[in-house]
Amino acid sequence: MKLRNYILRRVSLLIPVILGVLVLVFIISYVIPADPARAWAGPKARPEQIEVLRERYHLNDPVYLQIYYYLRNLVLHFDLGVSATTGRPVLTDLKAFFPATFELAFFAFVLAIVIGIPLGVVSALRRNEPTDHFSRVVALTGVSTPLFWSALLMQFLFYYKLRWLPAFGRLSVEINRYTGFVLLDSVLNWNWSAFGDAATRLILPAFTLAFYTMGYLVRITRGSMLEVLESEYVVTAKAKGLPQRVVIYRHALKNAIIPPITVLGINFGWLLGGTVLLETIFSWPGMGRYAAGSIVQVDLPAMVGFTLVAATVMILSNLVVDIFYSIIDPRVRVGGKAK
Amino acid sequence: MKLPKGFLFTSRYRILKRRLHPITKEFGLTFYVLRKSTLAVIGALLVCMFLFLAIFGSRIAPYNPYEVKIRERFIPPSKTHWFGTDKMGRDVFSRMLHGARYSIRAGLIVLVIAVPIGVLLGGIAGLFGGWRDEVIMRFTDVFLAFPSLILAMSFSAALGPSLFNAMIALSIVWWPMYTRLIRGQALSVRETDYVEAARSRGAGNWYLVRRHILPNCLSPILVTFTLDMGWIITATAALSFLGFGAQPPMPEWGRMISDGRIYMLQAWWVSVFPGLGIVMTVLGFNLLGDGIRDALDPKLRRITEVKWKQRTFS
Numbered sequence: 001m002k003l004r005n006y007i008l009r010r011v012s013l014l015i016p017v018i019l020g021v022l023v024l025v026f027i028i029s030y031v032i033p034a035d036p037a038r039a040w041a042g043p044k045a046r047p048e049q050i051e052v053l054r055e056r057y058h059l060n061d062p063v064y065l066q067i068y069y070y071l072r073n074l075v076l077h078f079d080l081g082v083s084a085t086t087g088r089p090v091l092t093d094l095k096a097f098f099p100a101t102f103e104l105a106f107f108a109f110v111l112a113i114v115i116g117i118p119l120g121v122v123s124a125l126r127r128n129e130p131t132d133h134f135s136r137v138v139a140l141t142g143v144s145t146p147l148f149w150s151a152l153l154m155q156f157l158f159y160y161k162l163r164w165l166p167a168f169g170r171l172s173v174e175i176n177r178y179t180g181f182v183l184l185d186s187v188l189n190w191n192w193s194a195f196g197d198a199a200t201r202l203i204l205p206a207f208t209l210a211f212y213t214m215g216y217l218v219r220i221t222r223g224s225m226l227e228v229l230e231s232e233y234v235v236t237a238k239a240k241g242l243p244q245r246v247v248i249y250r251h252a253l254k255n256a257i258i259p260p261i262t263v264l265g266i267n268f269g270w271l272l273g274g275t276v277l278l279e280t281i282f283s284w285p286g287m288g289r290y291a292a293g294s295i296v297q298v299d300l301p302a303m304v305g306f307t308l309v310a311a312t313v314m315i316l317s318n319l320v321v322d323i324f325y326s327i328i329d330p331r332v333r334v335g336g337k338a339k
Numbered sequence: 340m341k342l343p344k345g346f347l348f349t350s351r352y353r354i355l356k357r358r359l360h361p362i363t364k365e366f367g368l369t370f371y372v373l374r375k376s377t378l379a380v381i382g383a384l385l386v387c388m389f390l391f392l393a394i395f396g397s398r399i400a401p402y403n404p405y406e407v408k409i410r411e412r413f414i415p416p417s418k419t420h421w422f423g424t425d426k427m428g429r430d431v432f433s434r435m436l437h438g439a440r441y442s443i444r445a446g447l448i449v450l451v452i453a454v455p456i457g458v459l460l461g462g463i464a465g466l467f468g469g470w471r472d473e474v475i476m477r478f479t480d481v482f483l484a485f486p487s488l489i490l491a492m493s494f495s496a497a498l499g500p501s502l503f504n505a506m507i508a509l510s511i512v513w514w515p516m517y518t519r520l521i522r523g524q525a526l527s528v529r530e531t532d533y534v535e536a537a538r539s540r541g542a543g544n545w546y547l548v549r550r551h552i553l554p555n556c557l558s559p560i561l562v563t564f565t566l567d568m569g570w571i572i573t574a575t576a577a578l579s580f581l582g583f584g585a586q587p588p589m590p591e592w593g594r595m596i597s598d599g600r601i602y603m604l605q606a607w608w609v610s611v612f613p614g615l616g617i618v619m620t621v622l623g624f625n626l627l628g629d630g631i632r633d634a635l636d637p638k639l640r641r642i643t644e645v646k647w648k649q650r651t652f653s
Contacts, residue, residue, distance in 0.1 A: 017480050017484050028494065140622060144569065144618050144622040144625055146577060146580075146614065146618070148577055148596065149596055152600060152603065152610055155603075156604075156607060270487075276581070281600075291492075292492065298496070306489075307485060311484035
């Protein structure tokens, strides 16, 4: 019960943030020197056409009225407006683009966890040995390399030079889309060649994104493991003669895992939003590219829609992290007061 | 603040013996511990090299970074052109030397704008609490809810794409992080006994900020500042890469990577070397930042202090 109330309270915190995000985006649109209607209509548009667009999107009204119209549509009809550049409803666009980005971010996330956390643990256990140096160098390189540059290098190496992996797009064949998640859809279609195609296309971008996140994860896991390994209960557990495996996993890792999880929670939202660079380079038909395009075109409805989704995902991932704390650590009681 | 003689290069013994201003002593100690870490020294060297290039790079560059020589396009790295030439026959090495200063300028401008805003708002929120805290933090929440790169892109599109506007956009995105940091520090310092003591002596808010809160925030700011330089250099390059920052023919590193992108297959050096430049720089700031953080860590510090006492007094 407590948990449900807590989740409700946290989700309700979304409302002011979303309101703020709305206001901010509309203010940005207001200070933009370019005339949005003119940008949408194209260079050859007649003044009447621009005027029609302006009327339709309430661009002649003051900002607060624009926000009001937008909110009214959002609350009453769950309508995010029509994208001024694609001509489709923003909701349809987002539904089409969100799964691609989510798939990419999700696999990068899993890869980063599967490689990053064990690497961090091993690094802490073999402190100042060659293994430790190796993993620290990997982590530091991951953190210091600009995403767009490593993406270009990966593409150059594995696609142009070695010809091992495809580097563009998401799927080369047409299949029935049930969920929008290509891997899932190809399985549902029982189309294994499509599955293979989608999977190989996913490898390069997902790995590039994972490399970056992994760097942080290794650093944080290592630091927090080192701290826990010095604590008295770990020393006691060792002195008791418990097997090393039990000491590491039951005693140390369980306590050391909280900081890495926090970082992951923050990062997942970032991954979803920050895939812009990767999607541009790998021609990945996702939200990041959609957002970048809408910013260039001053496509306000699309911008707002995208931002709302990104903000929601960010807040939800933080919520999941907080709930996860209480599962790992019984001292953290979600919903109750500390102490 | 008057710095004593030998402020930077002084022995630990001297630092502890002399009666210095606490802040000076703090920095002297930090520097001393920092010098003991190999990685931090490497980081510091990288940063120094980068700063040197930012200041003198344009003078030591062998070629004019803007001069177009179509006949000399795409010359691979050689003795005459260390990093090769790009699609217009411009020397990549010279362009990189010229470009170094844009990155450092971006980092400094962003931090010079973002840190004071963060300190001011975070300080107010942490020190006074109540409705001021609530308003400021909800406001920062809004900014933090955006994916930062997207927000920076929108601002820079709104202001019109140029390197300077990209910096302004990044500062708008960056201040909330400092606000959070400072607020956290202020909250923890506010509860300490010495602040309580100062309050009971009748100290005013301004006194508390000046004597207790700011000095305590200095080290976390220093660490974040150093680590953030790397971030901002990457972010500026990313904005330029996407076309929201530096415009051609400016030799900004992110822009150079993006210009060379389509010629990757015939001339990899055009994109690879500027990228390496960014990696080295960011690596330098990360190593230095980690080093400073370790040097400021009270736990590690105590060990050194004990060692020092054993050495000197036994």
